[in-house]
Amino acid sequence: MPRIRRTTEDVYDALRARILENEIEPGERVNIDALARDLGVSQTPVREAVRQLEGDNLIVKVPGKGYRTTPLLDLERLRQLFEFRLLVDVWAVEVVTTNRLGNPARVIGQEIDRFELSIAGKTDIRRELVLHDTRFHGYILRALSNEVVREAYEQTHSHLHTFRLYAADIDGSITIAEHRRIWAAVESCDGSAAAAAMHEHLTAAFYRFAAAFDEAPGTLRGPATHRLY
Structure with missing residues (x-):
């Protein structure tokens, strides 16, 4: 394959998409030479992209064995991650839902509208x-103007790892409805309602993702075994 002029960012986006969509399976060896040939680029941008993905915790370096994609979250790790998000996201949305210029209602409303347009007609x-x-969720956290909280949250890479489990919301309609309920409360400057809507959204999302474990033999089954709090 002839080499194509692609930046490290292009290669990073391509590899990240393959990992998120499980085209490169969890725990699979990452062959830099093979990926370079497949993408039609030199090894340099692939190595740089792999280092970025290592920072995202989507790839890990195994001493003496090169790189592998990280395994999927197990059920206990998923529960711990969502308990962390229930602490941070619920608190954050209540704090930023105030009648001031920092209220993120406008920007999260625009984000929902953009998302609906971007998925029209896609399967x-x-x-x-x-x-x-x-x-x-990032817009809400940024409205806090608290870099310590935002950086700690981003280091979990929660969105990347949960969405690798399976297509929990295949057409996006559930997420859109839940996000719109949060947006409506934020726009109304109703902190209690915003916190309740966020709590409902995260709890429901946890159970959607946890359903992936119900389909695997030998794993826990049913909502009662997935208790979140």
């Missing part, structure tokens, strides 16, 4: 959904 929206979810 596979996983990539768009993970980007939308990351931006939606």
Whole structure:
């Protein structure tokens, strides 16, 4: 294959999409030479992209064995991640839902509208959904103006790892409805309602993702075994 002029960012986006969509399976060896040939680029941008993905915790370096994609979250790790999000996201949305210029209602409303337009007519929206979810919650966290909280939250890479489990919301309609309920409360400057809507959204999202474990033999089954709090 002839080499194509692609930046490290292009290669990063391509590899990230393959990992999120499980085209490169969890725990699979990452062959830099093979990826370079497949993408039609030199090894340099692939190596740089792999280092970025290592920072995203989507790829890990195994001493003496090169790189592998990280395994999927197990059920206990998923529960811990969502308990963390229930602490941070619910608190954050209540704090920023005030009658002031920092209220993020306008920007999260625009984000929902952009997402709906971007998925019109598409059958596979996983990539768009993970980007939308990351931006939606990110705008709320940025409105806090608290870099310590934002950096700690981003280091979990929660959106990347949960969306690798399976297509929990295949057409995005559930996420859109839940995000719109949060947006409506934020726009109304109703902090209690915004916190309740966020709590409902995250709890429901946890159970959607946890359903992936119900389909695997030998794993826990049923909502009662997935108790979140």
